[in-house]
Amino acid sequence: MPTLSLMPPEFSVLRDENKCIKCLACARQCGFDAQKYDAEDDRLYTIDANCVNCQRCVSICPVGALTIYKNPPPMRPNAYWSEGHLRNIIKQAETGGVLLTGMGNDQPFPSYFDRLLLNASQVTNPSIDPLREPMELRTYLGSRTEPVTLQEGQDEKTRTPLVPLETPIMFSAMSYGSISHEAFESLARAAKEFGTMFNTGEGGLPEDLYQYADHAVVQVASGRFGVHTGYLNAGRIIEIKIGQGAKPGIGGHLPGEKINAAVSATRMIPEGTDALSPAPHHDIYSIEDLKQLVFTLKEATRYQKPVSVKVSAVHNVAAIASGIARAGADIITVDGFRGGTGAAPTMIRDHVGIPIELAIAAVDQRLREEGIRNQVSLVAAGGFRSSADVVKAIALGADAVYIGTAALIALGCHLCQKCYTGKCSWGIATQDPYKTRRLNPEIGAERLYNLLRGWSHEIKEMLGGMGINSIESLRGNRLHLRGVGLNEVELKLLGVKHAGEAI
């Protein structure tokens, strides 16, 4: 590090001394050493340069004495050379490293969710009141055998069982290691309580959480961390992770300092060693290799587990999805470019991949054109911010969605994007035992449950408005969507009409 850093503090913490009672909670809770206490002088002070605006101190302060301000831009405002560009250059000039970041793409690319509007019934057909009438959100994931015959049970020995979800919202893959045991457990508990699924990510399933395995999607990623038959058989769904929306085409490195005893036991690797996930699975260099892994996993679990394949939303995603369906996957998970992550090279996160809305539309359409849509479930992930986003995704053609960032926000995440430092003040993206205990899984699970409850009810309201009382009548029902401010290509890709056009 050069002796003189050219990096100006990004934030400034203001303490209202009139309010401050010097309880020192801020200093004890700051994960980034920005809040300090000088016992000798009985004085609290802040080191602005360290502040990442995670809001922990603001939230914990019992008297509301703290405010964090964004500092003015370090240089003359410039629409082209944005502050972000300047900061990145300075950081790299000082370190020579690859820029890292956490959470999802924060760049101002257009959001199609925000350009889609939903329909509602008026007169010619009734809206349905979800408070009064049954409103069904149950969704089954897996490959559907058709036609339905009157024979009982599975039609073929090599057909995997279907998996019900009580709401079409699952918790995205977030590995133990990248997030704390407490965060992980919160997700697991909430998934179980609500009747949906959480996803282990690529870090295995901690022994003490096997009680939630019936609601786990257990991931098999290129690093194969924690993958063994016990793990595969414990989970309800097996997911082969090919790619991740936040960083399509690249692997992941969980730094050795996050590999403590418990993480090491779960990942089944030595403590303190980097956990390196290569960009590709080195046993999958082609679609038929994917089929090989799909069936390796099915054989190893005696066809009792549906296999999902998760890919990033990239340019050719429709064709890739078709290949995945034909490779024997039961579920295709597509992760859009807004997907979050614990750590990704900034340039990759911000510039690779495509929006999930377009990916859903393209994949659903392609699978329908090929007549194989019913062979697979389509799960969408990557930046779902509200129940309206979920409804739009399902209307575009998804069976269900994953929420990751939204779930973390429910747990306390304030999107400071510093997950990769392992210092998370909220006890989420850290293994520091001083911080992980800040997230009581009881509370975490309740907050997640509440989120699912709220969103599910909103979905019911929206469905009811459309005159629909079952989620399957929404799936792929693009007539309930209208675009606003979209050009013809976009409308065509999304398969929707423009607002104002009749059916």
Next chain:
Amino acid sequence: MNYVLIGNSVAAVNAVAGIREYDREGDITIVSAENYYAYGRPLISYWLEQRVHEKDLPYRPETFFAQNKVRVLLGRRAVRLDPEARQVFLDDGESLPYDRLLLATGGRPLVPPINGLTPENHYTFMTYDDVRRLEKAASPGREAVILGAGPTGLKAMESLVRRGVKVTLVELADRIWAPALDPGAADLVTGFLQDRGVNIYLNDTLEGVRQGDNGRLDLELKSGRRLAADILVVAIGVRPNVELLQDLPGVTINRGVAVGPDLSTGLPGVYAAGDVVAGNPPLLPHAAIQGKIAGRNMAGGRETYKPVLPYNALGILGLHIISIGLSAAGEGYEILREADPAARVYRMLVLQDNRLVGGLLINRIDRAGIYRYLIEEGIEVTSFKDRLLQPDFGLLSLPDNLWQQQLAK
């Protein structure tokens, strides 16, 4: 069931509570030699210095006795016990039959035979009556000599000093409060008192008292020193009031009354608690605990009294001292010590075989009870010995299973 409690102090009151845990209906009679409802005896020094008023003296509110349906006979003395007939006779001839009897007669000040010493020319420091009498004499500017620099003498000293009396302490031992303070601590306290104008004579005692001029006393010490004083307080110890059981077959008197683990005396239905019990330190907590247990056992409980180590908390002129167990031990023990003379802080722990056996804390007494717990339970401290005197010593300094067990209580 008919309960008679002889004595009306801490042990008796706690016995009432103990009885009532088991027996809500039985008749309880308290025979009190004093004319007062039970009061905290240590409060007399506070009363004397007017930090506590008469209304605040009662150990329990008067309603306590009514609520617990206790008949209290004030100013009456039990003079004879007939264990065969299960009757106790009072000084006015009344006889009380009992099913269970508690001897909680406490002790009385030990006053040695000294030349010229008469009840009129000295004071003791144990009862409310003692201090009511002393109060009349203790006016500012007068001089007092206190014989004995144990806790009683020190509290008497404090209240007299606070009243403006000039005090001289005479102590037979080589240091004040020798059973509790090791030489280092005694030095600190002595210095503190001397700074506040208290005279202290060690290795000395009173040999003779003479009425001097102007009604003052002329005191002759063993060392030959002569002291003139207006007030003489004798505070050298306590003697158990065992007269009621004296010479009764089946009872062992060894200074105090010997009791079994259930606090029974050997006479059918007769229990004892408090200062009257042999081997019991004349300390309030001990009397309270014994009283409670004796009460329970009298009413059908089957509880064992596990002797509690002596411990004492004493404030003198703003200096706070807590002593626990073998707090003055020296040779043959492992001593951990921290002293900050400027702040008059002294903290010392006494260990034997890696277990705490005593502790002495002056002026920094936070968390003192944890040491007492370690001593009482005989807990091995090897693994956290280095933390014992750290400023942040607390439950978390103990091994995980211990603090977890403590917090689960």
Next chain:
Amino acid sequence: MEVVNARGLSYQALNETVRSLLDNGHRELVLKGVNGQRYIGAGVQGQGRLEIFGVPGNNLAALMDGLEIEVFGNVQDGVGNTMNDGTVIIHGHATDIAGYSMRGGRIFIRGNVGYRVGIHMKAFRNKNPLIVIGGKAGDFFGEYMAGGTLVLLGLDLQPGEAIVGNFVATGMHGGEIFIRGQVDPYRLGKEVKAIKPTAADQQRLQDIVGDFARYFDLEAEKILARPFIKLIPYNKRPYGTMYAY
């Protein structure tokens, strides 16, 4: 001993047969006429022994947890993929990605192996995966290795023939690789260094090569007569300094 004729059976049928025989307590199975059936032994837990005659298909012994498999013939890609425990003895060659992400157990290959063999192997607790290769290996040997042991013997090399390809052990951050003979430094990934085996290593090599020789009826002393080099990573965090924090 139960003999299964695999000729013409689909892999589903064959594996189902193998699993149910094992489930029913048969401990020794002989699979005859195997040709291309994949996933044999995949995910099977527990003890037992399979003898395979023919060429088993890809991902033989993948995710396997305890069986012993002896193959009288060559094997294809992915043998021992993510294997947890057990032993695979191959009286022939193996192709690419043998032992990928292997966590435990042992694979002995009499002949050569293909590309990316032993990559991403990891040790865990008492598990320390081992692959011993009689012949030579292709590129990316031991890439990303995080634990375990690779032994490359280079038997039967032609004069001038390289024992191993390029990019040996790139990204390696744990475990150890023993190569009998020398490797040109340019073939090594920048994350590893070659050192001389210690006496303890020699002792282990004796045991390992002893097993190998016993399985394939070779003379261990002769094999051990030639010196080995040992490859180990420089550190456990090969990419620790790559990022701007």
Next chain:
Amino acid sequence: MLREGDYRIPSGCAISGFINKDGSRIDGSSIIQSIALMQERSNGLGGGFAAYGIYPEYKDYYALHLLFEDKISRNQVEELIKDNFYIEAEDRIPTRHVRAISKAPLLWRYFVTPRVSKIHESQETEENFMTQLVMRINAQVNGAYVVSSGKNMGAFKGVGYPEDIGEFFRLDEYQAYSWIAHGRFPTNTPGWWGGAHPFTLLDWSVVHNGEVSSYGANRRFLEMYDYKITLQTDTEVIAYAVDLLVRRHKLPLELAARVLAAPFWQEIDRLPARERDLYTRLRVVYGSLLLNGPFSIIVGFSGGIMALNDRLKLRPLVAASKGNTLYVASEEAAIREICPEVEEVWYPRGGEPVIGRLEEEAQCRLSA
């Protein structure tokens, strides 16, 4: 021409139908009478009928009812028909002048049988071959529309009140064992002859009241199975859904009804294991065919009719019987109008199909 949005909408559609289970055939006057009673439910922008058993002399031929907006389209279609079929008979569909009916298109019918070589060429079953040809005409030939294409049945529909349409098509001259009828109140399709109900495919005919909100989902699902959706109406997708489920996927009609108006999960969860498994699979596999939103339909087919309500019963439906005749209609009065002395009247529950089939004997007689 009156179009939606021109005035307030007081009501919805009307449906009515009956079947003589003994196979006795009656003329179309009573079904006209029945549907006419419910004139308040329609707005003169559509009416139609389907009748079964009307062409006994051509019962082995597909009876193609076609409408053409011009001669060009007729020529195009006839060429297509000649290419693919033997034509046993053809004529203009007889009509009579009705003052309320105007701008009628050209209406023709052809009794045909597909050329075996063409079926082979298509590598399809005969029914699929027929279906695809019908869809090809509807989708590709501008101005032409196949009104019906089943055997021994026919659909008659147009813009106008149903009683006028019946009069126009001289339905009093046809004899059928089952009749279904529809009076229309379109709001979301313009009054076009082809858009009137019933909608048909092969033997299936569907009349329908209500608007399903799942149309987009239903439609996109059916498109996977090569149904060309041209009409933008719920009725069309209902007909195709029934065709897919019953003809192609071989589900009993009763179960097909359980797809269109699926039981709620809470009901399914309470079923005994075997049924639960079946119903779960039905919903999971065919969830996209759930008709969500209000509907009552009558489905006509060779040998029977089925009436069905949506699962919340958001639309009216009444059933009645007398002797061998099963009646279903939007309103009881529409039944009483033609059969005042019904023996039994009932109100089917939401999602519970009412099915009337020809008795076996009648079935044999009719197909003999």
Next chain:
Amino acid sequence: MKKVYARPAYCMNCHLCEVNCIVAHSRSHDVFRAYKRENLRGTGRVIVEEKLPLSVAVQCRHCTDPACVAGCISGAMVKDPATGIVYCQEDKCVGCWTCVASCPFGAIRPGEKNGRPLPLKCDLCREEGEPACVAGCPNRALVFEERRAGA
């Protein structure tokens, strides 16, 4: 009886229990006044002990046979027979601190209020229902519940 139990696994060392305790035992019941006018900083009746990363709030266990009550020379410290709450009748306390020496948990600290001695110990916010420390614990590291002895 219902007591406050600490769940150290979730104690995050924020010390807000101390703040809430102080406010609850202040005259004003107002955080600013309690700290800035009444100067009550440091007078919490609950003590957060730290052995980072571990921390835990320690407070009176309201013992069945409280040593502090037995040891109290003035009868100020009592155990309410109805509620089981051990509390100090503040106007009776003379500040001998025998209670401090008695408590095996170190849960009583010597303090003072208005020049009078005051043992700082938890009284379960006698009149408040749920104790303030529990109500205000942001992570449910403190719970107010009935537990079986020995459980």
